Amino acid sequence: MRMVVTAAIGLVSIAAAAVAFAEPPPGAASCTGCHPSSARVSSPVRRLAGLDRDATVKAMQDFRSGQRAATVMDRIAKGFSDAEVQAIAAWFASQK
């Protein structure tokens, strides 16, 4: 009986979460100040939505280490830990 109740609560939570809101991981909301959220914007800065998660992680690591040339991303990448970069990359990878 207890298991049934627990399972039911779990179901309610999942159903509710699906209609509740999404919160971007720390830092992610700021990215679209420069990286267009809309595909209609013409910019040399690439859109992050839908980008492969590993590619974003690699780019951030290379910006941070200085391996990849940058204008501002070297300075910004240094402000994020590996775990934060993983979460941000996953967030954008899940978007269209």
Add this chain to the structure above:
Amino acid sequence: MITSRRGFLKTGLAVSTALLPWPALAQGAGPRVVVVGGGFAGASCARALRETDARLAVTLVEPNATFTACPFSNAVIVGLRELAAQQFTYERVAADGITISRTMATGVDPQAKTVALSDGARLAYDRLVLAPGIDIRWGALPGYDEAAASSMPHAWKAGEQTLLLRRQLEAMDDGGLVVISAPANPFRCPPGPYERASLIAYYLKTKKPKSKLIVLDAKDSFSKQRLFQTAWTELYPGLLEWVPLSKGGAVTSVEPATRTFVTDFGRHEARVANVIPPQKAGRIAELAGVADRTGWCPIDPVTFESKLQPGIHVIGDAAIAGAMPKSAFAANSQAKTCAAAVAQLLHGATPSAPKLINTCYSLVAPDYGISVAGVYQPSNGQLADVPGAGGVSPQEAPRATRAAEAVLAEAWFRTITTEVFG
């Protein structure tokens, strides 16, 4: 919007309580959020609130039908750009399901949780977000009142003032003296006075080369200082003179009739006079009781909730955001962070610590851009720089790098204005 696994897990905790008070609510029939001010901060926040939770009933209070953006308005002053390129309307914001109230907020009752509007109506809210930008502190600089701004424009709120300064520059004969006065910290757009000086110097060099530009500064240091000064030496030698506080740069009064700046060290009678005056948070902040004695608004660095009035959040230039500058990028970044926190709070959840970013470009010449960037997190009740991150463009860099940053500056403007208004 797609729910990430992380958001999914986090919201899962909040749901059991969140579901009960308002089950099966129609779109926009949920908690009421009123956002006052339709600039980079306010419009961003209104849209982010709706995107985060479509059940929120969001009202944006903004008296103007058109928003005129300040970033790149220095290029308008010197004829490199038209004011129309700075102007945006709220159709797309309204299309997101946001109610736009074309009124001025005239008061706030934090106990009753209502906002009084200039049309006599009152708007009830569950959470209030104030994004009023700046107001000029008229009279703080003796002689500089609203009437003085018609002969000595501030052009620090883009629009008619921007065009007035432009016309005055255009009307000036070659050989004239242009004077800009820059205020003490804090003020909107810390590198702005120096970008303006740079572009006016560019205009004088190309159109009126016998002229001179003096910047009278109430400070001894400023944003991106070495980069600006290196570029000035290279691009505008003998044309642009910066006078710091320690060399008598602080303006003690102005005389609008003769466009004269008075300092402890002397008088400068200008042909074109641009006073960038002391500022404070927009008036509604004071009326709502969220501004402190500095004139700006202390906030919680996680939620942007006022430290003086619970239930009221302050974002953008009006907020005391610690290490974050008063910039459009910062305003947009804060708006999205605040929107997420407000949604969490309305669900009875506790917002987690955010990270925010700022990037500001300045043009020293049309094809010469420089930048400053920062990453911020809450620390000891303030938003603090993340150690080891951020900083300015490299001091030594080829012109191609400066040209690339000028291109990126324009791309940034298109991107952010599309996100906020497009």
